[in-house]
Amino acid sequence: MTVKKILFPLFSVFLLYRSFDLIRNLINTHPQDYSITEIFILSLLLALFITGVFAFTGFAYATHKMLPETYYKVKNKKLTNKLYDTLNIAFFKKLLLLFFWGHKTQRKKYFNGKRTGLQSFVYQTKQSEFGHLASFIIIQIVVIILIFHNYALLGLFMTIINIFGNLYPVLLQRHHRMRIQSL
Template identity: 55%
Template sequence: MIELMRILISTEPKEYGFGLTFFFAFLLTLYITGIFAFLGFAYPTNKVLPKSYYKLKNPKILVKISRILGVKYFQMLLMLAFWGTKKNRKKYFNGTKSGLKNFIFQTKQSEFGHFAALIGISILSIILIPRGYYSLVIIMTIINIIGNLYPILLQRLHRVRISKIMVDE
């Protein structure tokens, strides 16, 4: 990733066609998201942010925004592509009460990773704008929204649903 940034900083945006620009945008967002995902697998990264960050202050607004943005379609895509198998789902929730606690932990881990990546990619975009990489930044932003903002909203929606179950008991 660092080498790719050096190349971008030392060259002009006009040197790259759309295909290469898209490829660079995909690689940069993948690298940054991957770094934070790896940290989330290795360490309890959800503790980096205060507990207040994870508290859902207005779940109704979250649900409304998620509905407008079509987060349910993103969720369906994830179910088809990855979470559709029981084996993959059981890693995060085994159907028990303690499984709910683990699932909450996993949503926070995932949310932190996507939040940190969202911020990191946004900072990188700000660095690239003055250098004229407008197309790259637009593509990175679209990928960042789909690859990081949508998962953040989805993790929060999971906790809204879980909080209803926990209250009902």
């Protein structure tokens, strides 16, 4: 446990450094220096680096406590359901189950299926939501900076990746907790 609390934040610092380094290199070059494929790969890497900063820290510490507990209470259930349906988050959830959480042992790490496991499940949803929300916000700030440096296509790719990689998970976690709140 102690090793995790040291190594994971160190890996987060490494990813933060790589993120700054990549942004600095992009700002010091021109978009026309890169092919469309390279721009897509750079946008994917940058989004993964930034998301990883928050993910690895969240694996070691209760980062969700950086936001007030009231944030995690779903107040507008109609809006949450409408977003869930309109954005087809249910399909996204099926993809996650198919590719990442399909094996029962993987899912049991998140929720053991028992009523006593609800507390752990709620904790995991808060951790996940905080990491994805913070990543979403920081990535969109980086997108704005890069657009000012004429990286519109990279900004578009990063925004699309960010929507599916961070916004959808935030909405999914809120939907999970909304359903649990009524128990």
